[in-house]
Amino acid sequence: MNTTMTLGGHFTYFVTIFLMVAGLFIVIARGNLIKKLIGLGIFQTSVYLLYIAPGKLVGGTAPILSDAFTVYSSPLPHVLILTAIVVGVATLALGLALTVRIREAYDSIEEDEILNMDAVPSRQEQA
Amino acid sequence: MSLAQHLPALQVVIPLLAAPLTVLLRHRTLAFAVALLASWTAFAISITLWLQVDASGTISYAIGNWPPPWGIEYRVDPLSSFMLVLVSGMASVVLPYCRSSIEDEVPQQQHYLFYTMFVLCLTGLLGISITGDAFNIFVFLEISSLATYVLIALGRDRRALVASYQYLIMGTIGATFIVIGIGLLYLMTGTLNIADMGQRLAAVQGTRPVLAALAFLTVGISLKLALFPLHQWLPNAYTYAPSAVSAFLAATATKVAVYVLLRFYFSVFGQSQVFGQLPMQEAMLLLALAGMFAASATAIFQSDLKRLFAYSSVGQIGYIILGLSFDSVSGLTATILHLFNHGITKGAIFMLLGLVALVMGGTSLSRVQGLGKRMPLTSFGMVICGLSLIGVPGTAGFISKWYLLLAALEQGQWWLVFLILLSSLLAVAYVWRFVEAAYFREPRQDVDANATVPWSMGVPTALLVAATVYFGLSTGFTVGSASQAATFLMGAR
Amino acid sequence: MAVTVWVIARSRNLFGVIVLGGIYSFLMATVLVAMDAVDVAMTEASVGAGISTVLFLGALHLCKSEEARPVNKPWLPLIVSVAVGAVLVYGTLGLPEFSDPKAPIHTHVVPRYLNEIKQEVDVPNVVTAVLASYRGYDTFGETTVVFTAGAGVIALLRRRRNKNKGDKA
């Protein structure tokens, strides 16, 4: 398998991986709760590409059967990713709802500020 | 048409359909009734399934009547039937307890939604345990995780929100890692069915994508099961969640994650792959030991009991993984045993703490001073469960530790035996902190003298404490199932 | 797309970031169309660029729109994420090449979907057929996930009638 390895053949994977790394970086490094969720979104989206890209066949067409075509791209990854997208948006909605509640309770959406506030029991509003 | 034939599907579908019903009813008593009925039915089904598997071997159920690699298969084998019993059993015990417990801790309007989330969480965990399809695991994992995030966030303290958010981020990263792992496996094998995947993987064993998939799955699942360096979300989540939720999660959520790990290691990769290609064994051993010591040591210095026992959970997960790292039938038996025994012990502890919180108004060590006089039965229960955590003979914890020691001896690793005993001493230390506060301090004066424990909370708790002792004395069911499951897993490939 | 992500990572104006996120989703949808995944593209466009953006803006409306100072030491996260990337590069190098018809995902399970769907289900859109029938249970789970999220959001955001909730700044 390693002999057929070429740079061009794996280009899509590299794009995917770049997006993935960037997304993960945003999630871990950023302290802003909304920004973290955006990063999470990017991270998840990059996975979609990881699934979908290998299913494509050059010269193939979308997997909607008709007599005019014989080569189709693989439909199974599409199905999986449809599910994954939905799961992703569900998580996102929940995360945002939590963010809103946190902002109401702490008046901040910066992670370190919130953690500081809990460390000091006498609650100092508006650092 | 015989109903018995469809039990695998009903196992998950009954609690699942109970969830929308609770939303439609919008009434907390009715919702409670529906949820209770669903979880008790699920428990009954799980026991029937366990008996069936015990009698006639693995059951396979094709959903939608599509044969396995094309459709989704439900597969009940010795391990999954054992998990089903644990999960649905815990739900059946915790649910009656919820009713009075959340009265105090969750705003009333939210009660019916609490039950919705509870049954959804149950559905997810059952779905993970029973499914024979890799992607289906992810879907049900997300159902249970999303429900868990909400349940935690319903805690009274505002820190519950932050705990839930952190868990959401960590959990989602973990889940995404799992998806990446499954994706890589899918790209290499072209199938999603676990059994099929395992067979086809033999052809491409040791290739780079498979190894990468192994790495991603391990890290992703470790996040979910709170293996030592990835455990940060757990103490906060358990501390600030409503007590009933802590009890259910501590007993089941991380345990199901361990199950997923076992499932992927043994049914998909096969043990030669996992332990042969990468230094997994050493890595796991190291992490397990680190978890056992670091987390238990941290537990000693906690001032809140819920937090203390949450750290102890992280430490106990160390034992579970330790058994796995031996790569032998006896080690695996110990893992599965401890999964079960620690599950019921920790469940009992968090339920007891819920009682304490109700009567004493909190669970910090300074609050529970003199608990031995104020709530003699509860303190007694705590002591029993504490002994089980330490591993004193006569309790469930002893059995699993005993098997763990046997497994270590089998490998001839005396130093490990020593380390296991040493870490048990740490457990003695943190359990002593409770005993000292409860029995050797004067009671506080500012405690509401009229607060009592409602029987709907007391009875389930007592039941679980009794179970901790029962499974310490009568080991037929637990050891039998565990060794059967272990043999099954090791022989699977 | 990569550029967009880069800017998102750098920028601290949350409003801009969200809009960029929408753009990113659209670009992603375009790529997906190029990959023949029309169903997925349609969903990504409506969810990523539509619903998510609306939700983000809704949440942003309730929060501050400026991110605080940059984090002090982003080195550890950087190392972690690059390490993850490295493992992936290592792993993907062994994968079948792009558009290789002999790759396992084209030869194993999928042919049955493509070839026998006419007799078995007779729905031209294979994605729909697989989604709703062959793997209908996944979709059932997916619906449940959406339901969970919905019920969860209600549980979290329903306005309390309690009076003591007035300590907002």
Add this chain to the structure above:
Amino acid sequence: MRHDLILRVIAKLLIPFILLFALYVQFHGDFGPGGGFQAGVILAAAVIFYALIYGLADARKVVPEPLVESMMAIGVLIYGGVGVAGLLLGGNFLDYFVLDHDSVHGQHRGIFWVEVGVATTVSGVMLKIFYMFAARGNADDE
């Protein structure tokens, strides 16, 4: 903004088409891209659009909250109902073959109802989430 005549007229004109498009996506899912999920999102988007132009209160009148909440649950129940129907008619869970004398027709019927269930839940949830966020926002402004 809320009283802008042009916006109102355009919205009035557009919304029926959006709804129609949602239905098209729903029922044409067998032949082209689309299906329950996408239709549900579009359906919700139409109502959200309405709420943006005419205000939240009006939208609530057209699509009341209890209805939305029930829709979430009913969708899941429809889906599960199809599965249970399969059970009752002697097949496995979610078995569409037994839903009609002809197995292919059974498949069609199963897929149709399942998609209806998905669309109901999805549009219900999306709308509900929007309502929740919007309601919070309004209170915050005052």
